[in-house]
Amino acid sequence: MVKGSFTDESFWSVQIDRLWKARIIDGYNLLPKLLPDFISKVEIIEGDGGIGTVKKLSFTKGINGNGFVIEKIMALDRDCYLIKDTVINGGLIGPRLISYSFEHKFxxxxxxxxxxxxxxxxESSDEYPLSVEEQNLLIVRMTGIMKAIEGYLHTHPTAYV
Known part of the structure; x- marks a missing residue:
């Protein structure tokens, strides 16, 4: 087992409050509408959107054999625009990873x-850290979601104000 981490930074031409509301607060409603070829639905299984909330993202067929990801919100600070989700089932959990989490700081x-x-x-399930290609795959997925939201917010200037 290997514990590891990596970081990425991206710039978005959208006001912080609007981006936060669209991606973090209302993402479960917005993402399936913006990315129907990637995300079929997002369900809140437990909680009210705060710390401890469990969400299930269901993917369309053909997304690397992974039909879903279940995430739990481990940290949420609306004043500092910070969220940390831990994947508790699906996604890369299994043959490749024992656990993984995403922290977004706006x-x-x-x-x-x-x-x-x-x-x-x-934390990997073998003796090898994630390769650069595996890291980039996760970054590209997150960036794709953010690009879709940025585009939506540009074409809908009164949304999430």
Whole structure:
């Protein structure tokens, strides 16, 4: 078993409050509408959206054989724009990873731009850390979700204000 982590930063041309509300607060409603070829539905299994909430993201067929991911919110600070989700079932849990989590920290750059820092922590089920390709796959998925939200917010300027 190997414990590891990696980080990524991305800039988005959207106000921090709108991006936070669309991605974190209402993502369970918005993501299946924006990404129907990737996410078929998002369900809240337990909780009210705060710490301890368990969400299930169901993927369309053909997404690397993974039909779902169940995540639990481990940390949520609305004032600091920080959320940490731990995957508790599905996704890469199984042959490759014992556990993994995503922490998103949103930072205001200007009135119309936001920096999102992503930190992924994991524990592999073998003696090898995640390869650069495996890390990039997770980053690309997160970036794709954010690009879809950014595009939606640009074309709907009154959404999530």
């Amino acid at each position: 930072e205001k750059i200007s009135d119309h731009s936001t920096l999102v820092k992503l930190t992924v922590e994991y």
